[in-house]
Amino acid sequence: MSVVELITAALLAIGVFFYFAGTVGILRFPDVHSRLHALTKADNLGLMAIVIAAGLHFGDGWIAGKLALIWLLALFAAGMAAQLVARAALSPEHNA
Amino acid sequence: MSLAFDLALCILILGAAALAVFGRDLFGSIVFFIVYGVLIALAWITLGAVDVSLAEAAIGAGVTGVLLIGAWQGIRDGGGGEPEAPTPWPLHLAAGGAAAALCGVISFAVLSLPGHDGLAGEVPENQGALELGNPVTGVLLGFRAYDTLLETLVLTAALAAVWSLTPSQFWGGIPGPNHVKPPDGVLASFGRMLPPRGLIVAVYLVWAGADAPGGAFQAGTVLAAVWILIVLAGLRDEPRLSRLPLRALIILGPLVFLGVGLIGMLLGAPLSYPEGQAKPVILVIEYALTLSIAATLALLIAGPARRR
Amino acid sequence: MMEELFMLAALCVLLSVAGALYRAWRGPGRADRMMSAQLIGSGGGGVAVLIAAARREPAILDVALVLALLAAFAAIAFVKTITRDGAGDPEADTEDGR
């Protein structure tokens, strides 16, 4: 196993760990807003690790750009969605 | 490992579908339907059908989900729907029995399929004439272009059908609610940020579609999503449906497609492409279709006019 | 070897997303359900990236791109249901400074 492969494997492990951490948070945290934290932050870290691992694996600049775009889009979407859902969760109707 | 993944995916697909269809709460059902759409898109990836996966991700998970949300809202605000009269148990029993029988019969049919090569060999053999790298685009716009032509007109007809539900006092007006515009809110800034990127993705998809997975339908759907996002963020209002440029945009793609078919007819064979010029002609059709599909889908989701 | 590893990771991410969907099923609030649209966007995108790497097929990345783009789309549509007609600004009531 080469160094790059080792790093890739490590990144994959990190990514999966963050995804699992996010899931545990979503399942165990007591209220909507803390669950939201768990979801948006952990999952995007996980995605980042995975994206870097995939970029190393492909080893191609053009593909790395596309991967970066995917991660950025997901990041922006998560940030915005978290904001909006958090506010929506404050309205009484939504907790009905 | 791959098999374990496939198994897990199939079980999840069935579970998500069950929750979507049998959920008590309509809102939850729609959520699970979107989840289901994403899972189906993943299934198509593992089957190696990236073109279908793109279409399913864009249409099945994205647009249909948003469409259902809009319908749920409209039905709720109209005061209809939500409390569902319980269906009598004999119906459940009969339907369950019929469904089980159906499942058995179909599974039996699937397992007794003889197994053959289908048309997998024919496409690459003939693809050279179209100068396209992507066989699926070759089928859609070459070998079975007539299907695709009718399909785009199904979309156009669906738009006419949706418009036919406009209350008469609002005809030619603006669809959808009047979105409040918070100029510096999260939504607005996101709405400003996302469209250029969505535009890039859409252009890329239709450009790549000739030789790699992608194409007019996928790109048009992404463009439509961008359009709707701009409206939802309150940056721009929906256009007035009586506007001539809008209507011209809607018929542009089908008209170009139909026109190419008719020109081919005058030159000998309908829906054939001039020799050596197939690729540029197909690209022109694809670009025109992308624009029209985007407009049509966005207006389908917006629904009939609701304001003057 | 690496292919297997990527598929294993894909399986793990898939299962983790599935676990999180339990919350979307249980609720209790609509906000919990809305979150899952976001969740499936990032999770599904991750799985697609992993499969693309496992098969060395960059075309699959386009699916991840579309999923990431449209996850936001669904999330916004969900949040918009908060008011009648979906016309209102979900940020309006709780904002004090702007």
Place this chain on the structure above:
Amino acid sequence: MEALTDRSVLYALTGAGLIALGFYGFIVRRALIHRLIAFNVIGSGIFLLFGGAAYFGGGVDPVPQALIITGIVVALALTAFAAALGVRLAQDGDEDDDSDDDAEGGP
């Protein structure tokens, strides 16, 4: 268990399951949204079955892929119209409030 080692059969059978599930839902659920979801579940089940049946190791035969894309778009068109019809039905009911100007002209 041997059959399950074949990916194509697995997906085709999943498709069959989805069809049955959607069929049951289409009959027993009354709310329009549920029925439309069931309709789309059956539709994608049929496509999945199609994809599974047309899968040959390396990928799905391109002709079925094109047919499936066409089918997805057609299903979307029908869903959109059904949703619009359902909304109008819920909002204004069945009475014809808006044909006055048209009915003057003739039968």
Place this chain on the structure above:
Amino acid sequence: MSLLFALAAAPLGFMLASLILGRRAPHLIWIAAPVMLALAVLVALGASAGATGGPLGGWDAPLGIVLEADGLAAALILASAVTAAITGLFALARFGPAGRETTRRYTFWPLFYGLWAALNAVFISRDLFNLYVALELLSLCAVALAAFGSRKAAMHYLMVALAGSLAYLLGVVLIFASVGTLDIGLIAQRAGDARTPVLIGAALMSAGLLAKTALFPLHGWLPPAHGAAPPVVSALLSALVVKASFFILLRIWFEALPALAGPDMAQAFGVLGAGAVLYGSVLALRQQGLKALIAYSTVAQLGYLFFVFPLAGAGGAVTPWAAGAWGAMGFQLSAHMLAKAGLFLAAGIIIHALGSGTIRDMAGAGRALPVTVLAFGLCAISLMGLPPSGGFMAKYLMLIAALESGAWPYAAVIIAGGLLAAAYLFRPIARFMSGTDTPALQARVHWALPLAPLALGLCALTLGVLSAGPYELMVTGLPQAGEAGLDEVEPGP
């Protein structure tokens, strides 16, 4: 070949044009009607020498799509073109040009042309999946038009249509997966290799198509949807739309899978058809509304079509009369198109002029609206099967075929159906003629309007008078199975 493509492409072009023309779109029918009639006549002339057609874009089956018009298809294209053209001109009264655009004046036209295009596409296509797309276009336009009358009925119709198209699609998928082609001709050659999945697929397709054709007992959606719509729309739906799914059924069983259709299946279709004839007629007798009566009559008349399966198809029917049964079905299809459209249009004029839709209030309509009632009577003659109409030819040929092949229960149903039709149609006609005073008209009727149902009624009559030509056309290119019986056809090489 080019002609067939034009047959589908021209109305699609008119559909797009009507979307952009807006307020001026109704005038388009003045161009569309002659163009489409000319195309239909050309196709009929071409097909009378034998089936015409070819692959689209130079891509032959199994890869490409083949279009073909045999004699029956050409006859139906012509009959539907006449029906649609006259109905379209009639529609100018309600959806014609006006000072400003309104919802229905605008949306009627694209849906109308879309429906016409889809209908032609169904008649000429030889590809199962292409038929699916065409059928969906047809259903979509039809449901949207039905919603012009009652949205609730349209929703019911839509649900049936959705279920029907899913069943059809599943069948197409199974057949493609079994034999690797969608072309009807090639399926006939290859179906023997995989009987079980093909048969399951065909059964699913048939179930879906039966629901869309509204064959008893799946007819529940039809009367409310057809009865409540504006008369123009009812005419289109009742005369044209339900025929398309029946036509696909014919293609499947007589051309794609003749070797797989057993006599039991043919008899089952026949029994359901007989049920439709009797049940639809009895219910038509009990209707109070004029349009509801005509709608139930459609349920009954559709039943006759299914007699072609036992009479031209079932085992033991290897008689020269099988071709007669095939021709009878062709007459029934085209005569019902013309007569039913005429009945709905005439009923529309009467209801509009008198301001009431119940038969009881229509006393003396014959004196107030003589031409309209004459047209109603002419169409009714064809529907009852009285000579010398097209409907007479249909029922006469069918009766002969039934008696000759010893299927006397069908003969009895045909006679009973004719008597019942006479009874339920006589009721409104007697009412139109009753009393002595002329009722006051609630609304003015343009003098040209009654000419439309009159023309349709005359066409239905002419079909019977000049029956030799149409008969020759309908049995041109007759599928082998229609001649020799369904199970007599050996699977191809």
